[in-house]
Amino acid sequence: MKNIIILIFLSLSQLASSATFYVATNGNDNNSGSIDSPFKTINKAWSRVSAGDIIYVRGGTYTYSMMPSTTLNNKSGTSGNLIKIWNYSGEFPVIDYSAETFTTQKIGIQMTGSNYIHIKGIRVTGIKQPVSGNTSQYGFLLWNNVSNCIFEQIETDHIGGWGVVIGDNCNNNLFSNCDSHHNADPYSTSSPYGGADGFESGSASSTNNTFRGCRAWWNSDDGWDLRIYNGTVTIDNCWSFWNGYRPGTSTPAGNGEGFKLGPKQSPSTTNVLRTVTNCLAFENYATGFSCLNAGYYNFYSVLYNNTAYKNRKGYNYSDAGMVTTLRNNIDYANGTVPSINAANTHNHNTWNGGVSVTDADFVSCSSSGIDGPRQADGSLPVLNFLKLSPTSDLIDAGVNAGLTYNGSAPDLGCFESGSGSTPPPATPVYVSSAIENATPTVIEMTYNLSLANVAPAASAFTVRVNSTTRSVSSVAIISGRVRLTLSGAVVSGDAVTVAYTKPSSNPLQTSA
Structure with missing residues (x-):
């Protein structure tokens, strides 16, 4: 069923100085980072962004030789201007290391000292555990001082260790609609299969993190493991199932708890540290929901x-x-x-x-x-x-x-x-707009859903640049986005507002 968009936004300010960069499987880190000349790695794009900028990662498979471990360190947006790393609308980027055999620890995406970041629509898969050395891998790691971030539609799977881990001093983060599954650590010498959870944190210093609409399944240890995590956490509308088995089998492996919520490190407290609502735990090897002190x-x-x-x-x-x-x-x-x-x-x-x-x-x-x-x-x-x-x-x-x-x-x-x-x-x-230096007369607007190839008349849009009307020459829907061509160029520092009025024919609408 198609859904008509009656109103996009009113008085939405978009500074022309905000930058947009692209990463693609056919890119090169010596390129400019534009849509026609994309970078090859997220690391390169990260070196170029600042608050308010966005990186679009095009669809396709990024192998280890193409994109070694992604490190997003020591750079932050602001509360009103997040740095965004998003999948390009309608495309599905996959960081896939399954072709490699590792002898040392690898991390798919690692963050340190970075705040106000929004990462969306990226999958990390296939990081095998080394056969020797008692080393576990990470799919997605918030190592230290990562706060006020949004992680949306992230998928970590087939990791030889943990899917998603929250380290120290990581606060006020939201994990929305994320999946972590088929993670297992068969070569851990102290406890084979006992150190691979979907979502894990044992931090003494992180707090106020939220999971909403997430799933964890076929993890060899637990779905959620918050043992010795000291802070508050909210888990809402999440599903945890088939954990505690060797993935895809009925052979018992690790602990097998759907939601392991405790204990904490010293000291004890009467504060509410775990809030779990509207969640489902089924067919886990051991317990659906547990909170034991285990000597802590x-x-x-x-x-x-x-x-x-x-x-x-x-x-x-x-x-x-x-x-x-x-x-x-x-x-x-x-x-x-x-x-x-x-x-x-x-x-x-x-x-x-x-x-x-x-x-x-x-x-x-x-x-x-x-x-x-x-x-x-x-x-x-x-x-x-x-x-x-x-x-x-x-x-x-x-x-x-x-x-x-x-x-x-x-x-x-x-x-x-x-x-x-x-x-x-x-x-x-509506999620973002971009006006690139190479095409200063074009505004490209992105939504969270792909739009049908139905373009309204130019008269449906009102564009003002520094409060002065700028006429719209043409409207196109390109790859599920709205592209407006203006009668004159926008320059760095201009404030651009766009309003949309639903026309009687050919309104904006979703593709399905």
Whole structure:
């Protein structure tokens, strides 16, 4: 279904001095970095950017010989002018090291001392673990002092170690719609397969990091591993499944916890450090959701509206001192009943009584498609798996925990009923503009979704340069972007605003 864009933006300022650079598989680091003369590596483009600039990485496969480890160090944007490293609209860049055999540690993308960065739409895959040396690899590593960043639609897979790791002094970062899967470390001498998680942090100094709409599966150790992480973390609308096995098999490997949330390093605290909402953990080797002190230190946490299904144990909160509030959670078809210590507050969960749970409570108990492609906007696939049947007594059986709900009360579990199995068409969101030095009469505007090749009349756009109207000579849709050709050139330092009014024919619209 096509979606009509009624309004793009009003009074959006775009400084002509902001720069756009391109990286492509056929590029050369001696090039200028333009779309027609792209760089070969992200490292080269990184050396050229400053706050407000954007790097577009074209689609295709970047091997180790083409793009050795990417290091994004000691450079920052600002809160209003992030440095962006994005996949080119409609294209899929893959950093693939699978053709190489390594004897030392390799990192796909590493960041240090860089803040206000937005990385989007890049996959890192195939970094094999060295056979000897007890060395694990990293797909994506925030090593130190990386804060206020957005990591969107990042995929790390088939890494001989950890998929995504948050190191020290990394705060206020958002991981949105990211996937980390098929990561395993078979050659770790102390604990084979025990050091490969989807998302991991054991930092004593990082805090306020958020995961939203992410998935972790077929990791040989855990989906999320926050053991000895001292800071706050929010995990919302995330799925963790099939962890703790040798990827793609039923052979047990590492710990196998979907969401390992604790413990922390010294000292203990009564502050809430873990907030987990609307998350799904199923068919993990060990536990769906756990928070144990394991001889370390305690903290408080909250779990609202989560679902644990067919794990060996759904919820493990047995250790005294780990105080958790659990509400509106489903525990179904797990190997053993939840372990909840007496200090915890737990009510309106399936194990508290008042409801019964059977297969009939769900539209489907088939997980087919759970690891499949995401939607066009990067959000999780739309499935009927474990969504509540209209006749389920789990509907409206919860208590208000501060989350959005339909009906007279919240439902139990991670999927609120009444939202429907098919979402409305996504509305394209304006994300950036570029005016390049080589073409100073052309404005190219990018959206989060690809646009159909339907160009409105030039009269649909109003462009002002330094508050003076500049006529639009032509409009084109090129590679899913809007390209406006102006009657006169823009120079560095000009402030450009663009407004769009939906015409009666040929409005802007998505391609699907």
